[in-house]
Amino acid sequence: MQTTSAGSRLAVVLLLLVVLAGTCGFAAAPPPIHHMAQAPGVAASPQSAPKSPAAEYVPDVRVRLRTALAEGKLAFVGVGGDIDGVVNPTLRVREGAVVQVDLLNDDGIEHDVAFPDFDAATERVAQKGASSVTVFRADKPGEFAYFCSVPGHRPAGMEGTLIVGAPRPAAPAPALVSIVRDPADLPGPLMPRPPTTVRIDLEAVEVVGRLAEDTTYPYWTFNGRVPGPFVRVRVGDTVEVHVKNRPASRMIHSVDFHAATGPGGGAILTQVPPGEARVFTFQALNPGLYVYHCATPMVAHHVTSGMYGLILVEPDGGLPPVGREFYVMQGEVYTQHPFGQHGPQEFSLEKLLAERAEYVLFNGAVGALTQAHPLEARVGETVRLFFGVGGPNYTSSFHVIGEIFDRVYHQAAVTTPPLTDVQTTLVPAGGAAVLELKLEVPGRYILVDHALARVERGLVGFLHVQGPENLSVFRSGPAQ
Numbered sequence: 001m002q003t004t005s006a007g008s009r010l011a012v013v014l015l016l017l018v019v020l021a022g023t024c025g026f027a028a029a030p031p032p033i034h035h036m037a038q039a040p041g042v043a044a045s046p047q048s049a050p051k052s053p054a055a056e057y058v059p060d061v062r063v064r065l066r067t068a069l070a071e072g073k074l075a076f077v078g079v080g081g082d083i084d085g086v087v088n089p090t091l092r093v094r095e096g097a098v099v100q101v102d103l104l105n106d107d108g109i110e111h112d113v114a115f116p117d118f119d120a121a122t123e124r125v126a127q128k129g130a131s132s133v134t135v136f137r138a139d140k141p142g143e144f145a146y147f148c149s150v151p152g153h154r155p156a157g158m159e160g161t162l163i164v165g166a167p168r169p170a171a172p173a174p175a176l177v178s179i180v181r182d183p184a185d186l187p188g189p190l191m192p193r194p195p196t197t198v199r200i201d202l203e204a205v206e207v208v209g210r211l212a213e214d215t216t217y218p219y220w221t222f223n224g225r226v227p228g229p230f231v232r233v234r235v236g237d238t239v240e241v242h243v244k245n246r247p248a249s250r251m252i253h254s255v256d257f258h259a260a261t262g263p264g265g266g267a268i269l270t271q272v273p274p275g276e277a278r279v280f281t282f283q284a285l286n287p288g289l290y291v292y293h294c295a296t297p298m299v300a301h302h303v304t305s306g307m308y309g310l311i312l313v314e315p316d317g318g319l320p321p322v323g324r325e326f327y328v329m330q331g332e333v334y335t336q337h338p339f340g341q342h343g344p345q346e347f348s349l350e351k352l353l354a355e356r357a358e359y360v361l362f363n364g365a366v367g368a369l370t371q372a373h374p375l376e377a378r379v380g381e382t383v384r385l386f387f388g389v390g391g392p393n394y395t396s397s398f399h400v401i402g403e404i405f406d407r408v409y410h411q412a413a414v415t416t417p418p419l420t421d422v423q424t425t426l427v428p429a430g431g432a433a434v435l436e437l438k439l440e441v442p443g444r445y446i447l448v449d450h451a452l453a454r455v456e457r458g459l460v461g462f463l464h465v466q467g468p469e470n471l472s473v474f475r476s477g478p479a480q
């Protein structure tokens with residue numbers, strides 16, 4: 001056991017290094033290290049060579065366990081998902097999955113959790129409330145033990161089974177409503193024209209939608225999606241905003257356009273009870289990219305529920321042409337149960353007021369920009385991201401792993417020359433930025449808030465870039 005433990009710690013250190021390198025974007029293509037250090041005296045099998053989980057960045061499976069002392073016995077107890085509350089839960093993962101295990105010390109006794117068949121273990125943690133994490137690839141099928149490696153704890157009850165193989169045939173999942181806005185769903189640049197009147201229709205839709213795998217949340221939306229529709233007008237245009245509230249709604253809703261000049265941005269004129277409609281009109285005096293959001297008390301509750309979007313007021317002559325444009329917004333969700341809990345989730349006012357989000361999301365749901373709608377582009381294109389933060393509370397340190405923003409219209413000030421060559425840009429709650437990237441190298445780039453703990457709460461997106469390799473810009477191995 002000692003040799004395994006030493007190997008495991010080395011493995012954890014190596015993993016951390018590799019993961020950190022990948023995180024900060026300075027890692028070249030991962031060197032061919034085995035993903036786990038071998039226990040001393042164990043030869044690496046040739047076919048198990050380069051499979052660094054760091055390349056995955058986001059684990060395929062995340063398991064959370066807490067330690068517990070009950071009736072004189074020690075145990076692990078599952079947290080969230082299918083294993084919530086289960087003592088020494090049986091963990092099932094598919095072969096090849098990158099598995100992250102979070103261990104929370106909940107009894108104040110020193111523990112770890114070890115998966116010796118995968119040379120993986122967490123650090124030992126002794127203080128109640130302390131945590132440790134291990135990551136490994138489940139690279140062989142079968143049934144394996146996991147347990148606490150502190151002497152005496154396994155016989156005292158701290159052990160369970162990890163099954164690696166074909167997933168259990170799942171009961172047919174109920175069709176969950178998606179509220180995700182496709183980031184490619186936005187109108188194109190406006191043709192040159194004199195100022196005109198533009199009509200916008202917003203409908204408040206309260207809908208139980210998919211928040212994460214097997215998890216739902218009572219969203220409040222504009223037009224059924226998060227964020228609401230992307231609105232595009234030209235400076236000088238007159239904007240006529242029609243706000244409808246579905247008869248089935250339980251709440252009053254409204255809209256505050258940051259692009260409007262006038263009290264409340266329209267909020268006072270648009271408080272609309274269920275089944276009714278309101279109209280207000282503003283002239284778009286200032287070019288820029290602006291947030292709009294519901295402004296009915298409690299405003300933060302309406303915003304966290306999904307009621308935000310962006311309006312672009314194009315400057316005279318529009319923005320310079322680019323290959324593709326995308327629409328992405330960041331927001332937080334405050335649920336009573338912790339991140340990862342399956343089933344219907346309910347809102348927590350206490351967590352909202354404490355600004356302790358359980359979920360932090362791009363375009364409304366976990367997986368919105370990784371599974372449902374990754375951004376797709378080609379080498380040689382310049383892409384423009386219209387990025388906004390609905391919030392309601394968190395500022396974003398927005399970053400694309402593996403890329404550099406060639407131009408940043410900081411604070412979405414499109415009438416000021418853009419900053420050039422920026423790694424990470426701050427976008428405040430209720431603010432936006434216009435970001436441009438020239439794509440030189442194919443591969444998968446990762447949209448994050450560089451407050452990276454938020455990745456663990458769902459805040460991650462992919463930008464897939466197809467096209468020929470560009471070895472003079474980026475290559476494995478030495479220069480030639």
Ligand SMILES: [Cu+2]
Nearest residue numbers: 253254294302
């Ligand atoms: Cu509302």
